[in-house]
Amino acid sequence: MASQQARFGAFQDFTGHQGDKETLRLYDRAMAATSCGITISDAIQPHNPIIYCNPAFERITGYSAAEVLGRNCRFLQGPDTDPAAVEQIRQALRTGEGCVVVLKNYRKDGTPFWNELTISPVCDDEGRITQFIGVQTDITERKQAQERERESEARLRLTLNAAKMGVWEWDLRSEEVSGSPEVESLFGIASGSRAKSYEDYLKCVHPDDCYRVALEMARVVKEGGNLNSEYRIITPENTVRWVVSMGSVWRDERGEGVRLMGTVMDITERKLAEEASRQQFLRERLVGAIAKRIRASLNLEEVLNTTVEEVRTLLGTDRVLIYRLEPDGDGVVAVESVGEDWMPILGTNIKDPCFAKNCVSPYQQGRVRAIEDIYTAGIQQCHVDLLAKFQVKANLVVPILQGEHLWGLLIAHHCSESRKWQESEVMLLKQLSVQLAIAIGQSTLFQQLSTELVERKAAEAALRQSEAQLKEQATQLKQTLHELKQTQAQLIQSEKMSSLGQLVAGVAHEINNPVSFIYGNLAPASQYAKDLLNLLKLYQKYLPKPPEEIQEEADAIELDFLIEDLPKLLASMKMGADRIRDLVLSLRNFSRHDQAQKKPVDIHEGIDNTILILQHRLKEECSRPPIQIIKEYGDLPEVDCYAGQLNQVFMNLISNAIDALEEYNSKRSPEEINRDRSKITISTSLKNEQGSIKNEFDFINPSLVNIAPSSVIIRISDNGPGIPEAIQQRIFDPFFTTKPVGQGTGLGLSISYQVVVERHGGQLKCVSTPGKGTEFIVEIPLQKVEQESVLGAYCCLTSVSATPQRVAS
Structure with missing residues (x-):
C-alpha cells in the first residue's frame, strides 16, 4: 500500500495539478493495470531521471520502484544491445521527438528480454518538453518465434539449395507463375522480379518438350492427381538444363482448381550421367x-x-x-x-x-x-x-x-x-x-x-592320275583349313585376353629381369669372393704379422667372422634367387596357360602352380598358424581344357579354404589349434561311366580297370568349421557372400561353377558337414566339349578379376 501511495504521490507531483484526487487515482490505477511497462522521466533535469514506473515495469525488469526512481533507463542496457537503437533513442531525446525502437534489455537477474519501447514527449502550456513517457512491451516470445521461423526458413533454404530444388506456384485464375529464389536462379529470372505469366514460363521450356509439359500440367489441373514431369529448360545464357517438376492442385470448396503448387529440381548432372552411361x-x-x-x-x-x-x-x-x-x-x-x-x-x-x-x-x-x-x-x-x-x-x-x-x-x-x-x-x-x-x-x-587353294586345284588337275597324291593333298588342305580356323579363333580371342596376359606376364617379366641379373651375377660374385679370400689367406700365410693399422681394421670388421660368413651369405642369396625364379616361373606358366582355346594340359602342374602362388598364405606367422597341404595325386592323363580358367577355379577353391581355416583359427584357443592342425587335402582320380576307378580306400577296383575313364575328379577339402546346410543351397549364387562388406564380392564360387559346368561341361559339387569341414568336388570330362555359351565367354574374361569367395561359417 505504501508503494502504491508513493507512486500515486509521484504521479500527482509530476502532473503539477492539485485537482481531483479521485481522477488522479483512477489514472494511476489504469496505468497499474496495463501489462505494458510505463515509465515517466523528467525532461528538465539532466540525464532525464525516472520519476514514475508502474507495476508492469517492475514485473518485466525485476527492479522495484525504489531501485528505479531517479535513474536513467540506460541501466537496462547490456553489451549486445543494438547501438543503432540506442542512438535512435538519444536522438529522439535530444530533438524532443517521439520514436519506437526494438532493443535487447536485461532484467535485474541478468536475463535478457526484447523490449519494444515507445517514447512520447510531454509539453507544458508554453510548449516546453517537461517529461518523456516510455511504454515498454515485452516481445521476447514474438522475437523467439520470429527467430525460429527464420531458422526454419534458413534450414529449408539450405535443404533446397543442397538438393538444387525450388518451390513454385501457378495461380490458375491470374495465370501468374511465381517461385522461390532457387527457381529464379535455375530459370535465370532476376531476383525479386514480379511474377511471370504462364506463357512466359512455357517460353523457358525447351521447344521439343514444351507441348508435352503443357499437356501434362493441363491434365493434372483437369483430372487431378500428381504432377511428375522431367523436361529441359533454356536459360537466358542459352544453356540447356534438365529439371523435374512435381506438384499437385489446390482446389476451393467447389472443387475448382485455384493454384498448382510444387517443386522443381535440377537433374542435369543425373541426366548427363545417364547419357554418358547410354553412350x-x-x-x-x-x-x-x-x-x-x-x-x-x-x-x-x-x-x-x-x-x-x-x-x-x-x-x-x-x-x-x-x-x-x-x-x-x-x-x-x-x-x-x-x-x-x-x-x-x-x-x-x-x-x-x-x-x-x-x-x-x-x-x-x-x-x-x-x-x-x-x-x-x-x-x-x-x-x-x-x-x-x-x-x-x-x-x-x-x-x-x-x-x-x-x-x-x-x-x-x-x-x-x-x-x-x-x-x-x-x-x-x-x-x-x-x-x-x-x-x-x-x-x-x-x-x-x-x-x-587355286594352286592346289591346279596341282590336283596335273596329278589327277595319282590317287595317293590326291588323298595326301586333300589331307593337307583339310589340315590347312583347320589351322586357319584355329588361327582365326586365336586372333579373335587374343584381344579379349590381352589384359589378363599382360597383367600376370608383365609382373613375371618385371620381376624376372632384376632376378636374372642377380642370379646371373651370383656365380661370378661367389668366385670373386672365393678368389679374394684365397688371396687374403696367402697374405696371412706369408705376412703373418701385418702392420698395426691393418690389424686394428681387421679386428674392427671382424675379419674371421667375415671370412666364415661371406660364403654362407652368397649361398643364402642364391637360395633366395632360386625361390624367386620358381615363383616367376609359376606366374609365367599361370599366364601362359590362360588362353581362350582348349589344349591338353597337366592338371597337377596347374594345382602345383596355384599352391606355389598361395604359399605365403600357408606359412606360419606370428598371428597365424601354418596350414598343411596334403596332395594325393592319382595317375592322370593330360586333360583337354581351358587351362587358365581351370587354374582360376583352383585358385578360388584353395583361397576359400584358406579363408575358412584362418577365420576358424581366429576363434579357437592355441591348445585347440595344436591338437587339430589346419589341413587342406587335394586328391585327383579318374572316373568312368560306372563309377570311380579309385575308391575311397585308395585301392584299385578290379572290375573297373579295363573300362576307359570318362572324366577326371579333383577333390579339395579342409578340416575347417564346415558350411551350414541353409547356406550350402546358395553358395553358387552370384553375389552371395557371408563375408563382411569390402572383403568379398560373392562372385568367386559363382564364376567357378560357370567355368566348370558351362565352359567344360563338367560338375562342381560341395559336400560339407558343420564341424567336420568342407569338400569341393570338381569333375572335368576327358572328351572334348564343343559347346560354348556367351556366359561362359564372359566368365573367361571376368574370372581373373573376381575376388575368390568362401562362405564364412
Missing part, C-alpha cells in the same frame, strides 16, 4: 557388334564400311574414314562415311611428304592424336593446308597396326566446328582399331588360303 553402352555394343561381324564374315570390305558408318553415327561427327597407307608413304582413302553437307573424298590419293616424314614412325609406335582445332594445335602448316582442303576443323586419328607394320589409319573428321574429343571416344576408336586389325589379319589369311 558407353552404345560404344560397347558397337565394339561387340563389330567383333561379332568379324567372326561371322570374311568380307573385309563389308566389315570396314560397317565400322565407319556406325562410328560416324555414334560419335555424331561429319566424316569417318579409313586411310590405307602404301609402302612409299603415300596413301588412299579406302573407306568413307560422310554427311550430306560435306565433300566426299573416297578414293582420293594423298601425297603428303610431311606425313611420310614426321608421322609414320610415331603412329607405328601406337600414337593416338586428337586435334581439337587444326589452327591452334601447333601442327605443321603443310598438314593444316591438307586438312583445310578437306574442310576439316578437328580430327581424331588412331593407327591400325599389323604387328609392327602401320597398315593404315582410322580417322574421324569434324568439319562444322572445332571439337574437344572425349577420352571415351578415343578409347572407342582404339578398341575398334584392334578389331579392324583382327579383321585385316583374318582377311589376309583368307586371301593366302584362297591363293593356296
Whole structure:
C-alpha cells in the first residue's frame, strides 16, 4: 500500500495539478493495470531521471520502484544491445521527438528480454518538453518465434539449395507463375522480379518438350492427381538444363482448381550421367557388334564400311574414314562415311611428304592424336593446308597396326566446328582399331588360303592320275583349313585376353629381369669372393704379422667372422634367387596357360602352380598358424581344357579354404589349434561311366580297370568349421557372400561353377558337414566339349578379376 501511495504521490507531483484526487487515482490505477511497462522521466533535469514506473515495469525488469526512481533507463542496457537503437533513442531525446525502437534489455537477474519501447514527449502550456513517457512491451516470445521461423526458413533454404530444388506456384485464375529464389536462379529470372505469366514460363521450356509439359500440367489441373514431369529448360545464357517438376492442385470448396503448387529440381548432372552411361553402352555394343561381324564374315570390305558408318553415327561427327597407307608413304582413302553437307573424298590419293616424314614412325609406335582445332594445335602448316582442303576443323586419328607394320589409319573428321574429343571416344576408336586389325589379319589369311587353294586345284588337275597324291593333298588342305580356323579363333580371342596376359606376364617379366641379373651375377660374385679370400689367406700365410693399422681394421670388421660368413651369405642369396625364379616361373606358366582355346594340359602342374602362388598364405606367422597341404595325386592323363580358367577355379577353391581355416583359427584357443592342425587335402582320380576307378580306400577296383575313364575328379577339402546346410543351397549364387562388406564380392564360387559346368561341361559339387569341414568336388570330362555359351565367354574374361569367395561359417 505504501508503494502504491508513493507512486500515486509521484504521479500527482509530476502532473503539477492539485485537482481531483479521485481522477488522479483512477489514472494511476489504469496505468497499474496495463501489462505494458510505463515509465515517466523528467525532461528538465539532466540525464532525464525516472520519476514514475508502474507495476508492469517492475514485473518485466525485476527492479522495484525504489531501485528505479531517479535513474536513467540506460541501466537496462547490456553489451549486445543494438547501438543503432540506442542512438535512435538519444536522438529522439535530444530533438524532443517521439520514436519506437526494438532493443535487447536485461532484467535485474541478468536475463535478457526484447523490449519494444515507445517514447512520447510531454509539453507544458508554453510548449516546453517537461517529461518523456516510455511504454515498454515485452516481445521476447514474438522475437523467439520470429527467430525460429527464420531458422526454419534458413534450414529449408539450405535443404533446397543442397538438393538444387525450388518451390513454385501457378495461380490458375491470374495465370501468374511465381517461385522461390532457387527457381529464379535455375530459370535465370532476376531476383525479386514480379511474377511471370504462364506463357512466359512455357517460353523457358525447351521447344521439343514444351507441348508435352503443357499437356501434362493441363491434365493434372483437369483430372487431378500428381504432377511428375522431367523436361529441359533454356536459360537466358542459352544453356540447356534438365529439371523435374512435381506438384499437385489446390482446389476451393467447389472443387475448382485455384493454384498448382510444387517443386522443381535440377537433374542435369543425373541426366548427363545417364547419357554418358547410354553412350558407353552404345560404344560397347558397337565394339561387340563389330567383333561379332568379324567372326561371322570374311568380307573385309563389308566389315570396314560397317565400322565407319556406325562410328560416324555414334560419335555424331561429319566424316569417318579409313586411310590405307602404301609402302612409299603415300596413301588412299579406302573407306568413307560422310554427311550430306560435306565433300566426299573416297578414293582420293594423298601425297603428303610431311606425313611420310614426321608421322609414320610415331603412329607405328601406337600414337593416338586428337586435334581439337587444326589452327591452334601447333601442327605443321603443310598438314593444316591438307586438312583445310578437306574442310576439316578437328580430327581424331588412331593407327591400325599389323604387328609392327602401320597398315593404315582410322580417322574421324569434324568439319562444322572445332571439337574437344572425349577420352571415351578415343578409347572407342582404339578398341575398334584392334578389331579392324583382327579383321585385316583374318582377311589376309583368307586371301593366302584362297591363293593356296587355286594352286592346289591346279596341282590336283596335273596329278589327277595319282590317287595317293590326291588323298595326301586333300589331307593337307583339310589340315590347312583347320589351322586357319584355329588361327582365326586365336586372333579373335587374343584381344579379349590381352589384359589378363599382360597383367600376370608383365609382373613375371618385371620381376624376372632384376632376378636374372642377380642370379646371373651370383656365380661370378661367389668366385670373386672365393678368389679374394684365397688371396687374403696367402697374405696371412706369408705376412703373418701385418702392420698395426691393418690389424686394428681387421679386428674392427671382424675379419674371421667375415671370412666364415661371406660364403654362407652368397649361398643364402642364391637360395633366395632360386625361390624367386620358381615363383616367376609359376606366374609365367599361370599366364601362359590362360588362353581362350582348349589344349591338353597337366592338371597337377596347374594345382602345383596355384599352391606355389598361395604359399605365403600357408606359412606360419606370428598371428597365424601354418596350414598343411596334403596332395594325393592319382595317375592322370593330360586333360583337354581351358587351362587358365581351370587354374582360376583352383585358385578360388584353395583361397576359400584358406579363408575358412584362418577365420576358424581366429576363434579357437592355441591348445585347440595344436591338437587339430589346419589341413587342406587335394586328391585327383579318374572316373568312368560306372563309377570311380579309385575308391575311397585308395585301392584299385578290379572290375573297373579295363573300362576307359570318362572324366577326371579333383577333390579339395579342409578340416575347417564346415558350411551350414541353409547356406550350402546358395553358395553358387552370384553375389552371395557371408563375408563382411569390402572383403568379398560373392562372385568367386559363382564364376567357378560357370567355368566348370558351362565352359567344360563338367560338375562342381560341395559336400560339407558343420564341424567336420568342407569338400569341393570338381569333375572335368576327358572328351572334348564343343559347346560354348556367351556366359561362359564372359566368365573367361571376368574370372581373373573376381575376388575368390568362401562362405564364412
